[in-house]
Amino acid sequence: MSLMYSNEQKELIALVKEMAENEIKPFVQECDEKGECPRELFKPAFDMGLHMLEIPAEYGGTGLSYETTAMIFEELAKVDAGYAITLVTTFVALRNVILSGTPEQGKYFADVIGKGNFAGFALTEPNAGSDPAAMRGTAVKDGDDYIINASKTFITNGAIASLFVVFAKTKPEAGAKGISAFIVDADAPGIIVGNHENKMGLRLSNTTDLTLENVRVPASSMVGPEGSGFKLALNALNLSRAFVATLAVGIMQRALDEAVKYAKERKQFGEPLIKFQMVQQMLADMAIKTEASRVLVNNTMRLMDNGSLVRKEGSITKAFVSDCAQEVTSNAVQIFGGYGYSKEYPVEKLMRDCKVFQIFEGANQIQRMTIAGVLEKEYK
Amino acid sequence: MNIVVCVKQVPDTTEIKIDPVKNTLIREGVPSIVNPFDKNAIEQALQLKELYGGTVTAISMGPNQAKSSLRIALSMGADKAYLVTDRAFGGSDTYATSYILSKVIEKLGPFDVILGGIQAIDGDTGQTCTSIAEHMGVNRLSYVLDMKMDGDKVVVRRMVEEGVEIVESKLPILVTLTKVSNKPRYATIRGKIDSLKAEIEEIHLTDLPDMDTTKIGLKGSPTRVKATFTPKRQACGEIIELINPKDTAKALVGKLLEAKIL
Numbered sequence: 001m002s003l004m005y006s007n008e009q010k011e012l013i014a015l016v017k018e019m020a021e022n023e024i025k026p027f028v029q030e031c032d033e034k035g036e037c038p039r040e041l042f043k044p045a046f047d048m049g050l051h052m053l054e055i056p057a058e059y060g061g062t063g064l065s066y067e068t069t070a071m072i073f074e075e076l077a078k079v080d081a082g083y084a085i086t087l088v089t090t091f092v093a094l095r096n097v098i099l100s101g102t103p104e105q106g107k108y109f110a111d112v113i114g115k116g117n118f119a120g121f122a123l124t125e126p127n128a129g130s131d132p133a134a135m136r137g138t139a140v141k142d143g144d145d146y147i148i149n150a151s152k153t154f155i156t157n158g159a160i161a162s163l164f165v166v167f168a169k170t171k172p173e174a175g176a177k178g179i180s181a182f183i184v185d186a187d188a189p190g191i192i193v194g195n196h197e198n199k200m201g202l203r204l205s206n207t208t209d210l211t212l213e214n215v216r217v218p219a220s221s222m223v224g225p226e227g228s229g230f231k232l233a234l235n236a237l238n239l240s241r242a243f244v245a246t247l248a249v250g251i252m253q254r255a256l257d258e259a260v261k262y263a264k265e266r267k268q269f270g271e272p273l274i275k276f277q278m279v280q281q282m283l284a285d286m287a288i289k290t291e292a293s294r295v296l297v298n299n300t301m302r303l304m305d306n307g308s309l310v311r312k313e314g315s316i317t318k319a320f321v322s323d324c325a326q327e328v329t330s331n332a333v334q335i336f337g338g339y340g341y342s343k344e345y346p347v348e349k350l351m352r353d354c355k356v357f358q359i360f361e362g363a364n365q366i367q368r369m370t371i372a373g374v375l376e377k378e379y380k
Numbered sequence: 381m382n383i384v385v386c387v388k389q390v391p392d393t394t395e396i397k398i399d400p401v402k403n404t405l406i407r408e409g410v411p412s413i414v415n416p417f418d419k420n421a422i423e424q425a426l427q428l429k430e431l432y433g434g435t436v437t438a439i440s441m442g443p444n445q446a447k448s449s450l451r452i453a454l455s456m457g458a459d460k461a462y463l464v465t466d467r468a469f470g471g472s473d474t475y476a477t478s479y480i481l482s483k484v485i486e487k488l489g490p491f492d493v494i495l496g497g498i499q500a501i502d503g504d505t506g507q508t509c510t511s512i513a514e515h516m517g518v519n520r521l522s523y524v525l526d527m528k529m530d531g532d533k534v535v536v537r538r539m540v541e542e543g544v545e546i547v548e549s550k551l552p553i554l555v556t557l558t559k560v561s562n563k564p565r566y567a568t569i570r571g572k573i574d575s576l577k578a579e580i581e582e583i584h585l586t587d588l589p590d591m592d593t594t595k596i597g598l599k600g601s602p603t604r605v606k607a608t609f610t611p612k613r614q615a616c617g618e619i620i621e622l623i624n625p626k627d628t629a630k631a632l633v634g635k636l637l638e639a640k641i642l
Contacts (some may be wrong), residue, residue, distance in 0.1 A: 007576070008573060008576055011572060011576060012573070015455075015566065015567055015569070015572055018566070046567055047565070047566065047568065048566055048567070048568050048569055049568050049569045049570055050569065053569060056638060062570050062573070064571045072569075268551045277573055310550070365472075
């Protein structure tokens with residue numbers, strides 16, 4: 001254990017571990033195969049309050065630090081990162097409404113989520129992924145309302161969310177500064193949920209297209225001032241980047257746990273694999289990358305707890321950790337050999353699950369552009 | 381409805397080993413847990429509270445470390461917790477322990493419902509909770525599946541060998557629960573945090589002035605342990621070779637008649 005856990009943190013981690021092992025783990029393989037996200041699987045998480053951990057108490061949350069929240073989510077991700085990201089997406093959406101919206105908007109959003117519901121973030125469009133400013137979705141003022149038309153894709157929790165934060169252009173000619181954010185009820189007329197994406201990994205996590213056809217929302221549902229949507233999206237991404245990195249640490253730790261266990265049991269040439277130097281080096285490198293990643297995530301969480309926007313640090317963390325996770329899970333499969341390639345064993349899923357961490361919340365190439373951009377300014 | 385739950389801290393027997401020489405449990409280094417059946421009792425208490433209001437009080441007798449079991453009861457939703465602890469209570473058997481706990485319950489009460497696990501997984505006697513009812517002179521029902529109020533009566537479903545028995549009783553009542561009674565809830569994160577900071581009041585001998593001190597501790601305990609041992613596994617029984625279903629059944633019935641079972 002690489003971190004200095006307080007007694008409270010240890011107790012919370014143990015509690016969540018117990019829940020995840022008993023209530024989630026038995027269903028993970030089936031959910032992965034079917035690509036399904038059964039709502040009842042989330043009941044214990046909602047009952048425990050895992051969707052509101054870092055939300056302030058006045059909004060009905062537990063008011064934990066980002067640091068402790070991350071430790072708990074690493075534990076969930078060890079069992080299934082798709083499960084964890086369903087909850088992360090929910091609280092990141094809520095947190096951003098609280099941060100950027102009015103107190104009434106925050107309370108409204110928190111009340112819906114607090115009852116045990118999911119939230120989603122509708123930013124990405126088919127032609128606006130790494131470049132969200134290129135989005136085509138529009139929100140046109142009509143009296144006291146806005147009418148939103150947009151075609152969104154890769155929306156986490158698309159089919160299960162009760163509330164969305166939807167990004168659309170109120171001034172299409174103004175580029176990034178023309179984007180505004182709106183709170184939209186999932187059952188608003190004109191919302192069409194597309195098919196569940198048949199993904200490589202994180203298959204328990206629900207991902208869909210989301211089409212908004214003349215969806216009418218009151219002007220009061222706009223989050224923050226008009227044109228501040230892009231900034232809001234960046235703030236949300238700063239937060240979610242750090243948290244997806246936590247999940248990647250969970251995946252890595254699981255891969256390491258499984259690989260060491262297997263290397264001690266599996267014998268070839270009359271010796272357990274762990275006695276072979278080449279395997280030893282692989283395991284040691286996996287441990288190095290996992291520990292370093294965890295410490296990096298922890299530091300970023302603590303910076304965020306102290307109010308830092310972690311523009312550079314969040315990008316560094318996300319890129320480093322997700323790159324490490326790719327290598328660590330791939331090597332776990334390697335150590336398992338032929339069995340690692342089989343779905344009968346848990347490690348191939350870890351490798352599939354973690355690939356997307358190099359892609360979502362800003363591809364790692366974009367993270368490096370961000371880091372270089374900050375560096376350029378820092379060394380003026 | 382005022383409810384008290386008896387909670388015992390026990391070694392986690394899934395991790396326990398037997399000393400091969402002394403035939404006793406090796407307790408050193410074994411993590412402690414809440415007796416699993418007591419978690420079912422806590423769950424029942426919380427369900428009753430949700431239905432009928434009132435408070436849930438958890439009590440445990442043991443050394444200071446038993447407070448961690450009470451914290452688990454608090455984290456699940458119990459309102460108050462008391463640790464019954466005193467050197468004079470040390471060495472108490474099930475008779476003395478149940479006597480002490482009955483005095484504690486009388487002091488903290490009155491209670492409508494007293495709950496506990498059917499037995500503790502370390503001693504497995506199943507005597508302590510039920511004996512509390514005898515000391516207090518209240519009704520007692522064991523192997524209970526669930527319970528609900530009907531007017532001023534409580535309707536209890538309990539497991540018996542032949543099936544399920546439905547029993548009515550007046551309050552107060554002592555009820556013991558089993559693993560199949562319910563599924564104990566997980567603590568909420570908030571509940572867990574609060575439980576770690578909660579003050580747990582201690583109850584000592586001096587807090588229980590009408591206690592008959594000849595009935596407590598090692599000296600007040602009539603039980604004498606003659607020996608503790610792991611029962612030998614005995615392979616027994618006879619396998620009747622299958623001739624054809626009819627003749628095999630005949631052979632089986634013949635054996636049963638011979639053994640005077642039929």
